[in-house]
Amino acid sequence: MGRTSKGNQKPGRSLGCPGGMGYDMEFKSYASSSKGNLHTLSDGRETILIECGLSIKEIKKALGFGLSGISFCLLTHGHADHSKAAKDIMKAGIDIYTSQGTIDALGLHGHRAHAIQAGVQFTSGNWIVLPVEAQHDAPEPLAFLIYNRRTRERMLFATDTFYLKNIFAGLNIIAVECNYAADILAENVAAGRIPAELKKRLMRSHFELSNVKKFLQANDLGRVKAVHLLHLSEGNSNAERFKREVQSIVGKPVYVAAERS
Ligand SMILES: [Zn+2]
Numbered sequence: 001m002g003r004t005s006k007g008n009q010k011p012g013r014s015l016g017c018p019g020g021m022g023y024d025m026e027f028k029s030y031a032s033s034s035k036g037n038l039h040t041l042s043d044g045r046e047t048i049l050i051e052c053g054l055s056i057k058e059i060k061k062a063l064g065f066g067l068s069g070i071s072f073c074l075l076t077h078g079h080a081d082h083s084k085a086a087k088d089i090m091k092a093g094i095d096i097y098t099s100q101g102t103i104d105a106l107g108l109h110g111h112r113a114h115a116i117q118a119g120v121q122f123t124s125g126n127w128i129v130l131p132v133e134a135q136h137d138a139p140e141p142l143a144f145l146i147y148n149r150r151t152r153e154r155m156l157f158a159t160d161t162f163y164l165k166n167i168f169a170g171l172n173i174i175a176v177e178c179n180y181a182a183d184i185l186a187e188n189v190a191a192g193r194i195p196a197e198l199k200k201r202l203m204r205s206h207f208e209l210s211n212v213k214k215f216l217q218a219n220d221l222g223r224v225k226a227v228h229l230l231h232l233s234e235g236n237s238n239a240e241r242f243k244r245e246v247q248s249i250v251g252k253p254v255y256v257a258a259e260r261s
């Protein structure tokens with residue numbers, strides 16, 4: 001499992017220099033919505049899971065190769081669409097790194113559950129991960145700044161957060177939630193398709209298109225090679241429009257993660 005080291009770090013600092021050694025980080029999204037979330041990130045040798053919000057059977061099927069090649073799992077928060085298989089993942093011998101709030105909420109026990117906290121980075125294998133505070137209606141939700149020592153690349157993974165306090169330098173891949181557009185949501189509420197209560201919850205728990213654009217513009221995008229938009233709302237989003245609008249801001253390829261692939 002590699003050694004673990006801890007220390008206080010500011011996001012974007014002391015995580016090595018991007019530069020590349022001829023290998024690229026590969027981010028893959030297998031499921032991304034309120035019905036389930038599952039992603040992998042690989043450096044060509046080590047593959048990690050990000051989220052495990054499908055049944056263990058579905059996860060094994062989606063990955064094709066089962067779980068034997070997975071180094072560990074990062075988990076943002078305890079909602080079932082992200083954490084459904086957490087206990088089964090641990091039973092399969094894979095360590096999970098998540099906040100103490102999520103560990104408590106899910107009742108995770110044993111040496112496979114590692115409590116991490118925002119602002120305190122840890123190292124496992126080729127990966128250096130800095131957990132970052134997320135803003136969501138779950139106990140102690142996290143986003144992740146993930147650096148790989150082999151590829152010397154850096155990815156931000158942030159979902160189920162209605163904004164992010166931090167900005168980041170030298171990102172190569174950005175995977176960020178883009179849940180809904182305020183105007184589509186307003187139309188749906190006016191037409192009675194969405195209860196006003198749900199609108200309130202969405203505004204305080206999920207990332208809205210114009211806020212995502214503002215967040216991206218606040219960051220240094222010079223080294224970004226791809227932006228992945230995650231966790232689109234079924235009724236309050238428009239994948240084509242989100243992709244087009246974000247692409248015009250970042251000037252880099254933008255991919256919309258499918259609900260299921
Ligand atoms: Zn979710």
Ligand SMILES: [Zn+2]
Nearest residue numbers: 079136138160
């Ligand atoms: Zn959630």
